[in-house]
Amino acid sequence: MNGVPKKEQAVYRRVVRRETHAPRTGAAVVLAAVLVLVLLVALGLSVWWLVDPAARGGLADRMTPLTSRADDSASLVAVGVLALVVGIALVLAAVLPGRLRRRARRTDRLALVVDDGVLADAVVAAVAVRCGIDPRQVSATVGRRRTTVRVTPTSGVPVDHEAATGTVAAVLGRVGFPTPQRLLVADRGVVS
Template sequence: MTNEQATYRRVLRRETHAPRTIPATVVASIGVVLLLAALVGGAWWLIDEAFRDALARWYGALDAPAQLAVPIGVGVALVVCAIVLLALALLPGRRARRSRTTERSALLVDDGVIADSVAQAVARRTGVDRGRVAVTVGRRMVAVRITPTSGIPVDVGAADAAVNDVLTGIGFAATPRVSVEPDGVIA
């Protein structure tokens, strides 16, 4: 691997993956607020005897199941927060972009551009108005939904071939799924 290819890989990875700064900032802010609240509550507990008595009376007034439910509820809330934070940290934050490298260049294409080119090719090949072709590009699949003019049949094979031609031409592998709406629109 040449130095240029390593640079291409690094730049393309940075452009196809979302940064984690926003979730990290939110987690840090929540942590600071909770720690400050715990610090203020602990200091208040140590200084004010009336606060300790009021808290003990409130907790003592609860019946036995409710006294057990308070720590269990706090524990469940903490576990749910931990699972969400772990998911944010471990799951890849992917952007709707695809990348490809050659010996001399690196290519980064937004999924919206791929969807527009597929929709244009399908509309041209099937004779359907471009506004009636909806395309969704996923990680491994391209879903095409065609809404025909009422009474005019649409060739699904031609649409499928158009999708395959576009995807092969631009060099991105995906499985096409073409569907034609059963009810057309009146022109």
């Protein structure tokens, strides 16, 4: 990327990031709304507690059954830990970026973003042609770390494992997204 201006490199980087990461605006809005609601309720109860002396006694009477059950410190600790875990999970879901099932590659002149489903379809087509079987007998899943191909052979016709795995490696290597692959061949074939 030596010949490309820094401004274009920054644009490529930004576009690739936007296309490969899921937005977390929904989770952030839900978290903010829950926090605002909790703070408003706490503020309202505090003001009510300070302004109305009768509310103090009524609120204390209503809380007595709950506080009598809460004398067990183990249950309080369990509720506290559960609330902490839920809170941390909500904050992390709102703040951390989500990953989409896409892969990206940049060169000097372009940025390429490919959906994992498209790569899986290319693998299925190539393996079906190479093994001489119907594409409906092949399925592929392209994951973050591995490509898994499942083949259901035609009954009585063996599948060449090396040829199939070589085909998967060649297809993914040609498009520039090589991953380790695993080939699973069904024990029973289908009748042709």
